Amino acid sequence: MKARDKLLNAAGQLFYEQGITATGIDTIITKASVAKMSLYNNFSSKSELVAAYIxxxxxxxxxxxxxxxxxxxxxxxxxxxxxxxxxxxxxxxxxxxxxxxxxxxxxxxxxxxxxxxxxxxxxxxxxxxxxxxxxxxxxxxxxxxxxxxxxxxxxxxxxxxxxxxxxxxxxxxxxxxxxxxxxxxxxxxxx
Amino acid sequence: MKARDKLLNAAGQLFYEQGITATGIDTIITKASVAKMSLYNNFSSKSELVAAYIxxxxxxxxxxxxxxxxxxxxxxxxxxxxxxxxxxxxxxxxxxxxxxxxxxxxxxxxxxxxxxxxxxxxxxxxxxxxxxxxxxxxxxxxxxxxxxxxxxxxxxxxxxxxxxxxxxxxxxxxxxxxxxxxxxxxxxxxx
DNA sequence: TTTTAGATAGACTGACCTGTATAGTTTCTA
DNA sequence: TAGAAACTATACAGGTCAGTCTATCTAAAA
CATH class of the missing domain: 1.10.357.10 (Tetracycline Repressor, domain 2)
Incomplete structure (x- = not known):
């Protein structure tokens, strides 16, 4: 699976369960089993990831x-x-x-x-x-x-x-x- | 006005407008014009302040x-x-x-x-x-x-x-x- | 086979987070 | 008026935050 999809899956679950503000970048990438740079190669910021989530x-x-x-x-x-x-x-x-x-x-x-x-x-x-x-x-x-x-x-x-x-x-x-x-x-x- | 009331007023406004997780302790005490210790003398933690707010x-x-x-x-x-x-x-x-x-x-x-x-x-x-x-x-x-x-x-x-x-x-x-x-x-x- | 794109780990910055510790000041009250 | 209670300012600890940088690796495309 592509890093982007892994991120969207992990973020989707965490944002929904814990809330968006309460969920940190590090928690997301750990759950997604993805490097931090993979996040910032696919999304320019957390806000953009949130937008994709919505x-x-x-x-x-x-x-x-x-x-x-x-x-x-x-x-x-x-x-x-x-x-x-x-x-x-x-x-x-x-x-x-x-x-x-x-x-x-x-x-x-x-x-x-x-x-x-x-x-x-x-x-x-x-x-x-x-x-x-x-x-x-x-x-x-x-x-x-x-x-x-x-x-x-x-x-x-x-x-x-x-x-x-x-x-x-x-x-x-x-x-x-x-x-x-x-x-x-x-x-x-x-x- | 007592520090506790000032805190509840400030927190009430900030929590409502910005959300709870997104509002930090420092923002609250600054708005309340109160020392940080006044917060922790009246509430044992942020969670307790949140409970009072609710x-x-x-x-x-x-x-x-x-x-x-x-x-x-x-x-x-x-x-x-x-x-x-x-x-x-x-x-x-x-x-x-x-x-x-x-x-x-x-x-x-x-x-x-x-x-x-x-x-x-x-x-x-x-x-x-x-x-x-x-x-x-x-x-x-x-x-x-x-x-x-x-x-x-x-x-x-x-x-x-x-x-x-x-x-x-x-x-x-x-x-x-x-x-x-x-x-x-x-x-x-x-x- | 070489290039290139996507991925990795991990160190790092600087700001912000909650909560504590200390010491001095004001204000109420007995 | 003296002492207690409430409040102040400031510094600090230890952690987490979003985001950057570097350097390495892998796999597919040219």
Whole structure:
């Protein structure tokens, strides 16, 4: 395996488990079994490694979502596939200590003006856009005039609130509950 | 003002704005205009200062809530007072950079087994207990057999999801929207 | 076979980290 | 007014931080 990938793997695990600021360069390269210069040949600084980490987490989630989306047959199932992907994410990290959404956690430990917060914001906006798209389809399919914006906002609160509380409790239960609530919310929107 | 209070003020601001791990002892004592020994005479370690910070944030919120609760006349208004307190919190920090819930942020930057995470969990449970109490009253008052647990869970997702996204966007808008959604949710629960 | 790119180990810098030790000063209070 | 308690400034220890430098090695490409 290339040094860059080893680094991303090690950093991915450590950043997620210990937090970014609390994780030092030396810990990362030791876990990756890589020389320090290999880090600085692939990334110009720790910040750049952090940026790569954030991007990777997001792509990882998008892949989980794509998998779930393929299996979704109804338009409601497509909306709920977003919740499924959150659940998959939660459960994939359960054994080594689930700690919530890596992106929200990263943003939470950065100062207000940190560039990392901006990219997390963009990623969450992308999730919101996905929600909007599939909710739109769902509503038009059922000829509902339910307010799209408030539905999307509502679902995004269920999503992020549940993953946050799930992380705090180190369990995916809350995400499962959020999915159920989202389900009945969607049902209510076409009645 | 006593050194202990000066320290709690300075640490409170710095921890909230910059994150806990990223804030050093020296930065805190400089901002507090206090000698280093004053810190270690009042707190045995940085961790103890962090614990005090977390406790203080929680008490601060409880006070905001008490104020709102007093003004609430209906049982629905009492439930919504919890959302109002979140909004007050968001807006009180707006000028110097709102960054979400200090407790959730603190938990987010700590390793899975950190004691800080446990106390944050306890505080969030207290909020949930308040939600439960006032929802209970609301439902019985209106002779509703709406499921209490799912209502409370739902509201807690709206609460924590909105404060998290609000922090990411440095605006209290999301919390206001969450309150509106909570309002109609409560209305729906007694129909 | 020679060149080149990627990797290695490890020493090093200078700044910053938490926490301690010492000694002098202010402030409250009995 | 005398003593105790709280506070100050400063220096220091021992560690860790991000990042640089050098020198060596290996493997694939030219």
């Amino acid at each position: 991007e990777e987490r997001h792509q990882e989630w998008l892949q989980l979502f794509e998998l779930r989306l393929k299996k979704a047959e109804s338009s409601k199932a497509k909306v709920l596939a977003i919740f499924d992907a959150y659940q998959d994410h939660a459960e994939s990290h359960y054994e080594r200590g689930f700690r919530g959404c890596g992106l929200l956690n990263a943003a939470a430990e950065m100062p207000v003006d940190a560039p990392e917060r901006k990219s997390v914001r963009l990623h969450k906006q992308e999730v919101q856009t996905l929600l909007e798209k599939h909710c739109q389809e769902y509503l038009t399919e059922h000829n509902s005039n339910f307010d799209l914006n408030s539905l999307v906002t509502h679902l995004s609160f269920l999503l992020e609130g549940s993953i946050m509380l799930a992380g705090l409790e180190a369990s995916s239960d809350k995400v499962v509950q959020a999915r159920q609530l989202a389900d009945s919310l969607l049902e209510g929107a076409i009645k | 406790e203080e944030r929680h008490q601060e919120w409880l006070q905001l809530f008490e104020l709102r609760l007093k003004k609430a006349e209906s049982s629905k208004a009492k439930v919504l007072a919890i959302f109002d307190a979140y909004q007050d919190h968001a807006e009180s920090h707006y000028e110097r950079g709102f960054r979400g819930c200090g407790l959730l942020n603190a938990a987010a930057e700590m390793p899975v087994d950190a004691p800080e995470r446990k106390s944050v969990r306890l505080h969030k449970q207290e909020v949930q207990t308040l939600l439960e109490k006032h929802c209970q009253e609301y439902l019985t008052e209106h002779n509703s057999n709406f499921d209490l647990n799912s209502l409370v869970t739902h509201l807690s997702f709206l609460l924590e999801g909105s404060i998290m996204l609000a922090g990411l966007e440095a605006s209290s808008d999301k919390v206001v929207q969450a309150r509106q959604l909570a309002d109609s949710l409560l209305e729906g629960a007694i129909k």
